[in-house]
Amino acid sequence: MQTTITILSILIVSLFLGCVKNAIEPVETTPTTTNTITDDNITYNKNIKPIIDQNCGGCHHPQTLNTLPYLTNYEEVKFEAENGTFASTIFDENPRLMPPSNPLLNKEKELITKWINLYYPK
Numbered sequence: 421m422q423t424t425i426t427i428l429s430i431l432i433v434s435l436f437l438g439c440v441k442n443a444i445e446p447v448e449t450t451p452t453t454t455n456t457i458t459d460d461n462i463t464y465n466k467n468i469k470p471i472i473d474q475n476c477g478g479c480h481h482p483q484t485l486n487t488l489p490y491l492t493n494y495e496e497v498k499f500e501a502e503n504g505t506f507a508s509t510i511f512d513e514n515p516r517l518m519p520p521s522n523p524l525l526n527k528e529k530e531l532i533t534k535w536i537n538l539y540y541p542k
């Protein structure tokens with residue numbers, strides 16, 4: 421139910437923004453960024469570590485709240501990803517939602533999924 425509301429709100433907002441944007445700037449420019457993330461170039465150090473440091477590091481690190489499991493380096497994160505706990509906390513809230521009451525953005529979850537599906541490139 422909450423998901424439906426969220427999706428509806430996003431749709432409504434983007435419809436609205438779409439109109440505003442078109443009214444102001446009718447010419448659609450193609451993005452020319454050179455570091456577009458594709459399925460082939462996702463790595464732990466480049467894409468995953470920043471998400472984890474920012475969203476999980478405040479607790480899952482011996483120098484912060486010292487909560488196990490530690491998620492401070494490639495080996496630790498890969499271990500959690502391999503046994504499924506990583507994905508099950510950020511997606512299924514199982515056994516609980518991580519980060520608590522502050523879910524990751526969809527694009528961050530998507531990146532993590534791709535990284536897992538690629539067997540954890542470092």
Ligand code: HEC
Pocket residue numbers: 472475476477478479480485487488489491500505506509510515516518519520524
């Ligand atoms: C505000 C602090 C906090 C943040 C931020 C946080 N966690 Fe947690 N995490 C906890 C606590 C507390 C536990 C539960 C420890 C327990 O009860 O045994 C936990 C447990 C876990 C577990 C183990 C679940 C289990 O019981 O098997 C995983 C995996 C996990 N967190 C992943 C993450 C990930 C991934 C992120 C970032 C996306 C994250 N956490 C962010 C506090 C946090």
